Amino acid sequence: DPAEGRGPRSRTAAVTGAPGPEEPDTYVLEMLPYPSGEPHIGHLKCYSLGDAIAHYCRRRGARVLHPMGYDAFGLPAENHAIRTGVHPRVSTAESIASFQEQFRSWGISIDWSRELATSEPSYYRWTQWIFLELFRAGLAYRSEAAVKWCPNDQTVLANEQVSADGHCERCGAVVEIRQLEQWLLRITDYAERLLSDLDGIDWPDHVKTMQRNWIGRSEGAEVTFRCEELDVDYPVFTTRPDTLFGATFFVMAPEHPDVLRLAEGGPDEAAVREYVNHALTESSEERGRAEKQKTGVPLGRFVTNPVNGERIPMYVADYVLMEYGTGAIMAVPAHDERDHAFAEAFGLPIRRVIAPADEPDAGPEGLPYTGDGVIVGSHSDFDGLPNREALGAIVQWLDREGKGHASVNYRLRDWLISRQRYWGCPIPIVYCDRCGAVPVPEDELPVELPEIDDYMPKGRSPLAAAEDWVNARCPECDGPARRETDTMDTFVDSSWYFLRYCDARNERAAWDPATTREWMPVDQYIGGVEHAILHLMYARFFTKALADLGHLDFQEPFTALFTQGMVTKDGAKMSKSRGNVVSPASIVDRVGADTARCYILFVGPPEQDADWSDEGVDGVFRFLGRLWRLAAEVAERPGGTHGPIASPRSPEGDDLALARKTHWAIDKVGSDLRRFSFNTAIAAVMELLNACSRLREQAELQTLRFAVASAASLLFPFAPHVSSDIYERLTGERVWDQPWPEADEALLETEVYELVCQVNGKVRDRVQARTDAPAQELLALCLAAPNVRAHVDGREIVKEVVIPGKLVNLVVR
RNA sequence: GCGGCGGUGGCGGAACGGUAGACGCGAGGCCCUCAAAAGGCCUUGUCCGACAGGGCGUGUGGGUUCGAAUCCCACCCGCCGCACCA
Numbered sequence: 001d002p003a004e005g006r007g008p009r010s011r012t013a014a015v016t017g018a019p020g021p022e023e024p025d026t027y028v029l030e031m032l033p034y035p036s037g038e039p040h041i042g043h044l045k046c047y048s049l050g051d052a053i054a055h056y057c058r059r060r061g062a063r064v065l066h067p068m069g070y071d072a073f074g075l076p077a078e079n080h081a082i083r084t085g086v087h088p089r090v091s092t093a094e095s096i097a098s099f100q101e102q103f104r105s106w107g108i109s110i111d112w113s114r115e116l117a118t119s120e121p122s123y124y125r126w127t128q129w130i131f132l133e134l135f136r137a138g139l140a141y142r143s144e145a146a147v148k149w150c151p152n153d154q155t156v157l158a159n160e161q162v163s164a165d166g167h168c169e170r171c172g173a174v175v176e177i178r179q180l181e182q183w184l185l186r187i188t189d190y191a192e193r194l195l196s197d198l199d200g201i202d203w204p205d206h207v208k209t210m211q212r213n214w215i216g217r218s219e220g221a222e223v224t225f226r227c228e229e230l231d232v233d234y235p236v237f238t239t240r241p242d243t244l245f246g247a248t249f250f251v252m253a254p255e256h257p258d259v260l261r262l263a264e265g266g267p268d269e270a271a272v273r274e275y276v277n278h279a280l281t282e283s284s285e286e287r288g289r290a291e292k293q294k295t296g297v298p299l300g301r302f303v304t305n306p307v308n309g310e311r312i313p314m315y316v317a318d319y320v321l322m323e324y325g326t327g328a329i330m331a332v333p334a335h336d337e338r339d340h341a342f343a344e345a346f347g348l349p350i351r352r353v354i355a356p357a358d359e360p361d362a363g364p365e366g367l368p369y370t371g372d373g374v375i376v377g378s379h380s381d382f383d384g385l386p387n388r389e390a391l392g393a394i395v396q397w398l399d400r401e402g403k404g405h406a407s408v409n410y411r412l413r414d415w416l417i418s419r420q421r422y423w424g425c426p427i428p429i430v431y432c433d434r435c436g437a438v439p440v441p442e443d444e445l446p447v448e449l450p451e452i453d454d455y456m457p458k459g460r461s462p463l464a465a466a467e468d469w470v471n472a473r474c475p476e477c478d479g480p481a482r483r484e485t486d487t488m489d490t491f492v493d494s495s496w497y498f499l500r501y502c503d504a505r506n507e508r509a510a511w512d513p514a515t516t517r518e519w520m521p522v523d524q525y526i527g528g529v530e531h532a533i534l535h536l537m538y539a540r541f542f543t544k545a546l547a548d549l550g551h552l553d554f555q556e557p558f559t560a561l562f563t564q565g566m567v568t569k570d571g572a573k574m575s576k577s578r579g580n581v582v583s584p585a586s587i588v589d590r591v592g593a594d595t596a597r598c599y600i601l602f603v604g605p606p607e608q609d610a611d612w613s614d615e616g617v618d619g620v621f622r623f624l625g626r627l628w629r630l631a632a633e634v635a636e637r638p639g640g641t642h643g644p645i646a647s648p649r650s651p652e653g654d655d656l657a658l659a660r661k662t663h664w665a666i667d668k669v670g671s672d673l674r675r676f677s678f679n680t681a682i683a684a685v686m687e688l689l690n691a692c693s694r695l696r697e698q699a700e701l702q703t704l705r706f707a708v709a710s711a712a713s714l715l716f717p718f719a720p721h722v723s724s725d726i727y728e729r730l731t732g733e734r735v736w737d738q739p740w741p742e743a744d745e746a747l748l749e750t751e752v753y754e755l756v757c758q759v760n761g762k763v764r765d766r767v768q769a770r771t772d773a774p775a776q777e778l779l780a781l782c783l784a785a786p787n788v789r790a791h792v793d794g795r796e797i798v799k800e801v802v803i804p805g806k807l808v809n810l811v812v813r
Numbered sequence: 814g815c816g817g818c819g820g821u822g823g824c825g826g827a828a829c830g831g832u833a834g835a836c837g838c839g840a841g842g843c844c845c846u847c848a849a850a851a852g853g854c855c856u857u858g859u860c861c862g863a864c865a866g867g868g869c870g871u872g873u874g875g876g877u878u879c880g881a882a883u884c885c886c887a888c889c890c891g892c893c894g895c896a897c898c899a
Binding site for chain 2: 205206209210212213214216218220236237238239240251294318319320321323324325329330331332336337338339341409411529532533602603604605608609610611613615616618619620622623625626629679680682683684686687690693754756758760761762763766787790798799800801803806807809810811
């Protein structure tokens with residue numbers, strides 16, 4: 001069967017193709033799969049996309065790096081193990097075997113010699129090495145902090161793994177807050193570079209936008225409010241220093257370390273204590289509800305507003321977030337909706353300091369007013385100025401007085417990487433009573449994950465139970481020490497795998513810089529949008545940090561990014577619970593890998609979501625069958641396999657038409673591939689086949705053979721098995737050894753074309769015109785067209801528009 | 814609320830400001846067959862019309878243009894991301 005997904009050539013070596021001195025090295029990379037169960041349709045789409053590009057690049061003469069690996073540590077595997085009782089090492093290995101088998105059956109051209117799994121000691125040894133590099137550079141640090149804790153998975157989560165409404169991304173449980181000592185990576189040091197370097201990379205706008213939003217850069221000022229009684233300065237961040245004169249109270253987050261001290265001895269001390277305790281236990285979901293009534297408690301203390309010396313009361317309230325800015329705010333109820341709501345609830349003064357420009361005497365009505373206007377009721381130096389102008393002047397004044405300065409604030413938080421889980425990369429640190437947290441010496445890496453039977457989560461890492469493993473010697477003083485028992489977030493593993501592929505078998509280093517210089521950065525990265533923030537931000541951070549440490553000489557890991565859309569069934573995400581899962585294996589069994597791969601690319605633009613249709617699959621299956629049968633029929637004709645494949649020299653009539661269609665397809669498929677328009681590229685091959693079928697009796701054998709072989713050659717990146725079979729039947733050659741075909745410019749142009757004749761912009765006729773006919777002749781042709789005359793006769797022609805090669809438009813009255 | 818993306822036949826989707834609906838699915842008719850499957854041929858936006866041809870058509874309303882699915886303005890709807898971010 002031609003469309004059967006089997007074939008002798010399903011394993012095209014990846015880094016083949018003669019490396020010519022002028023040909024570039026190209027790194028084509030699809031995001032590595034998380035091996036859980038079997039590959040799903042999304043994997044088929046991703047790797048079909050990447051393989052098409054890899055093939056195209058190779059046949060254009062590039063050396064192509066196209067590797068594969070498995071993101072094999074992590075929660076899903078461990079949760080699966082907990083459910084089934086099968087050790088994650090075993091279930092992960094089984095799953096990897098299944099992925100390998102299917103990737104081979106799909107015929108994805110992978111360089112298997114570089115295959116890796118992040119759970120192998122030979123890989124995570126270097127993950128640990130990178131951690132220690134970051135530790136030495138001060139980019140990995142321990143900190144006790146309020147952290148997000150999932151009570152179901154029994155682990156700490158990164159901010160990024162908690163959904164907007166406070167649920168665990170993995171299991172859906174409501175997340176709690178706990179105070180724990182954790183390892184963090186100082187990604188915030190890179191906030192500005194992560195933001196500005198987005199400008200230089202070829203990524204989809206929506207991904208860049210998501211990253212920009214996540215980094216959340218705000219320009220403003222840091223302003224110091226002083227608590228005279230305690231002799232403490234409290235800086236706040238504000239984007240609106242122009243409203244400083246309207247600050248009538250001051251609010252701290254419940255997590256602010258000074259809250260209890262401030263309330264001590266005050267009239268509301270007990271109430272503050274209770275409020276803080278309640279806020280800390282409340283889920284981020286409950287706390288985050290925007291429509292929630294504003295609550296809070298006065299601290300019984302005052303701070304001084306630096307611009308006017310006014311004493312304003314301090315409050316604790318949960319609408320202020322510890323993790324943004326300084327955990328304290330100046331409240332300007334006249335010009336901030338949240339502060340306004342709080343002031344209303346607590347009967348606090350509301351003072352307008354900005355008025356709309358056309359209404360400088362505006363009263364208290366219309367508040368809160370968050371728009372721009374002129375400064376009022378503030379200070380004689382600023383009153384009457386447009387607020388944006390005054391903003392700069394006020395900041396300068398603060399700076400001169402030493403009461404504040406211009407400041408930039410980011411929403412991005414440091415990356416919390418500790419996980420109290422078993423199935424992850426051990427953190428290579430030992431704790432010594434005398435020396436503290438000490439890095440494991442490099443020559444002792446990897447710190448291997450011990451084999452343990454009980455990996456059930458218990459609120460502390462399961463590794464803590466492996467006493468023999470935990471007990472260690474301090475590398476500095478040789479005294480007794482204990483190993484860190486937390487493991488790393490899986491996203492650490494996948495933040496550098498693209499580097500390891502460059503030198504995957506190196507046992508002495510994570511990579512030889514010569515190899516990353518050769519291949520990196522990745523020329524084309526491909527994956528789902530779901531990684532728009534997490535993985536892609538972390539990988540960029542690692543790249544920059546490693547470059548700063550002298551291990552890399554580039555700043556961005558992925559020059560170009562392509563994000564594929566989801567594959568749905570009946571309009572819904574495929575899921576076991578819905579029972580609408582389409583398994584790639586069953587499709588490949590039924591119609592073959594070529595059909596499956598072509599269909600997933602033909603169904604629509606790859607960046608968009610696509611709905612799976614079995615009928616659509618059948619249509620592609622029929623197309624491949626028609627192509628194969630025609631090729632077989634041509635090959636069986638006398639002379640059907642002889643001589644080189646070549647465009648006919650001076651074709652006429654039907655031969656010319658078929659040769660033209662062939663060159664049209666060559667041109668179209670190439671340009672479509674370059675713009676990721678796979679669906680139209682496949683449609684062009686379909687059109688070529690339709691032309692071949694129509695002209696199979698009329699055209700000369702060699703013209704037909706050229707057309708059919710070209711169709712196969714153009715289809716090879718999408719359907720490698722049938723295409724290479726057809727090509728070899730017709731030519732005796734291997735299609736992957738053939739350079740990508742070039743269209744003959746002369747045959748892309750015709751000497752006559754159909755001139756569209758419009759009257760008042762409406763098509764009224766079509767006539768044959770010579771390609772080189774001058775405008776006057778085209779105009780005459782149009783005027784002579786019968787149906788044009790019917791619409792023009794008796795009217796006055798007021799304008800003639802002649803677009804040679806296209807149309808003539810006559811404007812009549 | 815802020816930001817991003819999108820809205821085209823019965824369906825998936827094509828269309829450098831220049832023939833709207835390529836290609837495929839589905840549907841209808843026909844051929845092959847004892848019959849079916851497979852395969853092949855034809856039709857298929859919609860309305861009027863036997864044909865020729867014509868009217869209407871790319872979410873809505875305006876605008877720019879000889880000409881707009883495409884560019885601009887306003888709005889409606891859908892999807893995605895962020896959201897008490899000071």
